[in-house]
Amino acid sequence: MTVTAELPKNGAREASQATEFVPPYPFRHEKMPPVWTLIGLAKRNFLAIWGIDDFQSRLRSKKIFNRELVICNRPDVVREAFQTNHEVLQRKTPQMRHALEPLLGDGLFISDTETWAKRRKVVAPIIHGSRVKGFAPIMIDTIEEKRAEWAALGDGAEIDALADMAHLTAEIICRTIFGRNLGKNHAAEVVQGFTDYQRHIDQIDLLSLFGLPEWLPRFRGRAIKKPVQRIMTVLDQIIESYQAQKEQGEASVIGGLLEARDENGAPLSRNAIISEAAVIFMAGHETTANTLAWAWFLLSNCTKSRLKLQQELDTVLNGRTPTFKDVADLPFTKAVIEETLRLYPPVPILGREAMADTTIGNKPIPKGSLVMVVPWLMHRNPVLWSKPDVFDPGRFLDPKSKKPNKYGYVPFSIGPRICAGLQFGMTEAILSLAILAQQFELKLKEGVDVQPVARLTLRPGENLPMTLHPRRS
Numbered sequence: 001m002t003v004t005a006e007l008p009k010n011g012a013r014e015a016s017q018a019t020e021f022v023p024p025y026p027f028r029h030e031k032m033p034p035v036w037t038l039i040g041l042a043k044r045n046f047l048a049i050w051g052i053d054d055f056q057s058r059l060r061s062k063k064i065f066n067r068e069l070v071i072c073n074r075p076d077v078v079r080e081a082f083q084t085n086h087e088v089l090q091r092k093t094p095q096m097r098h099a100l101e102p103l104l105g106d107g108l109f110i111s112d113t114e115t116w117a118k119r120r121k122v123v124a125p126i127i128h129g130s131r132v133k134g135f136a137p138i139m140i141d142t143i144e145e146k147r148a149e150w151a152a153l154g155d156g157a158e159i160d161a162l163a164d165m166a167h168l169t170a171e172i173i174c175r176t177i178f179g180r181n182l183g184k185n186h187a188a189e190v191v192q193g194f195t196d197y198q199r200h201i202d203q204i205d206l207l208s209l210f211g212l213p214e215w216l217p218r219f220r221g222r223a224i225k226k227p228v229q230r231i232m233t234v235l236d237q238i239i240e241s242y243q244a245q246k247e248q249g250e251a252s253v254i255g256g257l258l259e260a261r262d263e264n265g266a267p268l269s270r271n272a273i274i275s276e277a278a279v280i281f282m283a284g285h286e287t288t289a290n291t292l293a294w295a296w297f298l299l300s301n302c303t304k305s306r307l308k309l310q311q312e313l314d315t316v317l318n319g320r321t322p323t324f325k326d327v328a329d330l331p332f333t334k335a336v337i338e339e340t341l342r343l344y345p346p347v348p349i350l351g352r353e354a355m356a357d358t359t360i361g362n363k364p365i366p367k368g369s370l371v372m373v374v375p376w377l378m379h380r381n382p383v384l385w386s387k388p389d390v391f392d393p394g395r396f397l398d399p400k401s402k403k404p405n406k407y408g409y410v411p412f413s414i415g416p417r418i419c420a421g422l423q424f425g426m427t428e429a430i431l432s433l434a435i436l437a438q439q440f441e442l443k444l445k446e447g448v449d450v451q452p453v454a455r456l457t458l459r460p461g462e463n464l465p466m467t468l469h470p471r472r473s
Ligand code: HEM
Pocket: 108, 109, 110, 120, 123, 127, 279, 280, 283, 284, 285, 287, 288, 291, 341, 345, 346, 347, 349, 350, 351, 410, 411, 412, 413, 414, 416, 417, 418, 419, 420, 421, 422, 424, 425, 426, 429
């Protein structure tokens, strides 16, 4: 739930009157406000800064103080930026690097050049698609525990669907990757840590926008230290306990990090291991948690899709718990997740800094420019999607539907820096929705106003109060 009284909004109002469900989105400017107003809006919510024209554009650029800001919003220019020009455009923006550095150090998500290439080789195989089948039984056990926990709460119980999904995905990542139970207390610690972190970071690095050098110290509120400490303490314990487990002959996937050696036979430093563990934890739990929370919200407002989902689950599974093999036979469940990722991409802005002069669509891009692919805009670009603001999972199934190519739908990014956990995340989301929606319906608590807010990730605010109802089929 969000308190966004000062932010203009229009999506939710339209939604309540329409026959098709149009979920909420922030106000879109007809005439752009001055740059300082935009910066103020962006500090609170990155989704509130866009004008109607931004959604339809192909390639736009604006000068903000001393930086050229370029937005790629069609498949051809996205391909050029993230695939063809990867070498020059692989560096994350100073905003992203400075926002995440206190937590992730030089971890994969924000590193580039040699460090990135070296770490990607170590981290990607740990979470690769080929391992997901082996992880699935642990995912399923963990989701079944959540199902039992919900069943014990009884009809009409109120839950915070956002926190519940975050606990679930944090527990899954911990059990699959780090080989141990996170436990209720630790899961809550980590989830709260990430929530607090997002609340306190300053994403608008004005010093960089003014073109001031990297080495100049950035002001970071003291408030940021506490959540970082909270998360680091849990990660430290996880790594310690891995080492103890190994002595008892019980290896886990995190062993890949601890046992990795570079070309010269040197292990990763303790700091590098902690950074990569933080990356896997952050990238691996919050994105999937937000996707699931949004899926519950969307389904609670769209009876047609909810019934279609239940029908698929009942027909294909006939009351039994799904296994990994069933995932391929649940196309509508998958389409609900895909449509959720289109409307509310958990990483709504993919930003890069040009490391040298280059071009995109014949437009010169000077060194230091910020180049953005904004899934929030491109996934709602009316040139690429019909009725772009409507929740309609069927668009991913209907062969006649207009579907853009892989550079036009990028919830997992695209090119060499594509999400290393794509298969993991999709399988986890499909299994979670299938197992829980088999038995429960969630309803949005009455009177709650849900608005999407993006700081690091796109969330339905800081919580999502819903009530839990066992299905009576
Ligand atoms: C629905 C779920 C997920 C979504 C939407 C998602 C999205 C993304 C996106 C957009 C990026 C790239 C950001 C950029 O280009 O700036 C990314 C990177 C990454 N993701 Fe995911 N992710 C998800 C789940 C996961 C999971 C479950 C894991 C781990 C188990 C994971 C691990 C990573 C890693 C390690 C990177 C960094 C890759 C690199 O920089 O080379 N993600 N993710």
